[in-house]
Amino acid sequence: MNIYYFARIRENIGISSEELTLPSGVVTVSELISFLEDKGNNYKSAFAESDLIRVAVNNDYVGLDYKITDKDEIAIFPPMTGG
Amino acid sequence: MNIYYFARIRENIGISSEELTLPSGVVTVSELISFLEDKGNNYKSAFAESDLIRVAVNNDYVGLDYKITDKDEIAIFPPMTGG
Amino acid sequence: MRVSVQAEDFNIGEEIEKLRQGRTDLGAIVTFTGLVRDIHGDHVIRKMTLEHFPAMAEKELIKIGEQAKTRWPLENLTIIHRYGPLFPGDNIVLVITASHHREAAFEAAQFMMDWLKTDAPFWKKEETDNGEHWVDAKEGDDIKRDRWT
Amino acid sequence: MRVSVQAEDFNIGEEIEKLRQGRTDLGAIVTFTGLVRDIHGDHVIRKMTLEHFPAMAEKELIKIGEQAKTRWPLENLTIIHRYGPLFPGDNIVLVITASHHREAAFEAAQFMMDWLKTDAPFWKKEETDNGEHWVDAKEGDDIKRDRWT
Numbered sequence: 001m002n003i004y005y006f007a008r009i010r011e012n013i014g015i016s017s018e019e020l021t022l023p024s025g026v027v028t029v030s031e032l033i034s035f036l037e038d039k040g041n042n043y044k045s046a047f048a049e050s051d052l053i054r055v056a057v058n059n060d061y062v063g064l065d066y067k068i069t070d071k072d073e074i075a076i077f078p079p080m081t082g083g
Numbered sequence: 084m085n086i087y088y089f090a091r092i093r094e095n096i097g098i099s100s101e102e103l104t105l106p107s108g109v110v111t112v113s114e115l116i117s118f119l120e121d122k123g124n125n126y127k128s129a130f131a132e133s134d135l136i137r138v139a140v141n142n143d144y145v146g147l148d149y150k151i152t153d154k155d156e157i158a159i160f161p162p163m164t165g166g
Numbered sequence: 167m168r169v170s171v172q173a174e175d176f177n178i179g180e181e182i183e184k185l186r187q188g189r190t191d192l193g194a195i196v197t198f199t200g201l202v203r204d205i206h207g208d209h210v211i212r213k214m215t216l217e218h219f220p221a222m223a224e225k226e227l228i229k230i231g232e233q234a235k236t237r238w239p240l241e242n243l244t245i246i247h248r249y250g251p252l253f254p255g256d257n258i259v260l261v262i263t264a265s266h267h268r269e270a271a272f273e274a275a276q277f278m279m280d281w282l283k284t285d286a287p288f289w290k291k292e293e294t295d296n297g298e299h300w301v302d303a304k305e306g307d308d309i310k311r312d313r314w315t
Numbered sequence: 316m317r318v319s320v321q322a323e324d325f326n327i328g329e330e331i332e333k334l335r336q337g338r339t340d341l342g343a344i345v346t347f348t349g350l351v352r353d354i355h356g357d358h359v360i361r362k363m364t365l366e367h368f369p370a371m372a373e374k375e376l377i378k379i380g381e382q383a384k385t386r387w388p389l390e391n392l393t394i395i396h397r398y399g400p401l402f403p404g405d406n407i408v409l410v411i412t413a414s415h416h417r418e419a420a421f422e423a424a425q426f427m428m429d430w431l432k433t434d435a436p437f438w439k440k441e442e443t444d445n446g447e448h449w450v451d452a453k454e455g456d457d458i459k460r461d462r463w464t
Contacts, residue, residue: 082437179328
């Protein structure tokens with residue numbers, strides 16, 4: 001799966017995207033985020049406030065309990081501030 | 084006093100303005116309109132529906148009970164439809 | 167505040183430029199343009215003539231602009247109203263509001279349009295496929311205006 | 316409907332022309348333009364960089380436009396959102412609505428702006444006299460959006 005990061009979350013983590021094999025035991029977006037947090041403090045700080053995380057799977061916004069597969073394209077970003 | 088007419092009322096009466104000496108006994112706008120109605124059917128039809136009469140004295144909107152003097156400039160017109 | 171009562175057409179893009187020129191403090195600009203439509207109810211409109219009361223028209227537009235300024239934090243505003251013969255597709259009226267915030271710009275523009283409809287001394291006469299007639303004031307327009315009071 | 320996500324500036328007057336060109340059925344055109352302000356809170360803004368999610372941005376703007384069209388009788392609409400480095404006074408976003416009636420044009424423009432703020436994948440970063448920082452989403456923006464639901 002490909003994961004894309006935007007804005008503050010991209011800067012906190014330090015990369016704009018990465019490729020990953022869906023880790024065993026990870027079913028939902030929320031579990032993926034927990035898995036990523038274990039990768040290091042950069043991820044921990046990026047995801048520190050769960051209120052400030054928004055996710056899209058295959059270019060559609062989803063909730064944190066959305067079920068993902070290894071073929072999905074995941075995007076993780078803070079609340080939007082366009083307009 | 085000068086009286087100016089606009090839009091439908093101007094067309095009904097057939098003139099756009101006239102000069103008049105304040106008739107004796109006429110105190111309010113409403114009384115002026117009654118006086119004018121006696122001048123002919125063109126005035127009668129112009130003022131037939133009192134709901135559809137608006138008045139300004141010296142370039143300020145006033146009500147029908149507004150008191151006028153011989154020095155006033157009166158404008159009489161239907162409800163506005165600008166914008 | 168720029169207010170104009172004029173027979174000539176206006177250019178919306180140029181009017182926006184005039185109002186924002188040299189400024190970097192504006193966060194939101196709203197424009198409303200009213201146009202002559204080719205249909206009114208069941209009738210085809212060929213021409214619309216706008217009569218106005220010259221001695222009062224500009225004064226009343228200024229009054230409406232001043233009222234908007236006391237109610238919303240506006241940084242700038244423009245009101246232009248045309249008179250004379252107009253044709254379908256032509257501009258009739260332009261209102262522009264500039265503010266730090268979008269709500270103020272939107273609401274002030276709506277407010278001014280609602281008041282213009284009932285309080286600016288202009289009258290529309292339509293030339294249709296069914297003859298000429300003066301446009302009737304709509305009762306609904308008074309209600310729209312009065313929601314602000 | 317015209318939707319564009321672009322780095323280049325837009326010209327409001329030209330965009331209005333594109334949308335009304337050759338048409339005589341439009342009664343009302345509303346535009347909203349969002350601009351970069353030189354002040355935010357206590358800080359002077361030197362620059363604002365807009366990051367966006369290219370794969371989703373245009374799609375989400377189209378979705379917002381389509382929603383507006385199902386809710387109001389719109390004859391035409393335009394949404395343009397810029398990205399990249401911008402400076403005080405620069406245009407950020409333009410929404411244009413055209414309708415037979417003024418309420419529809421006003422409300423649909425407000426609706427689209429409220430939804431854009433929370434649902435279009437754009438993020439603002441400000442460079443101020445006090446350093447760089449990402450603009451926080453406002454809780455009030457969710458409330459403004461949700462009044463339409």
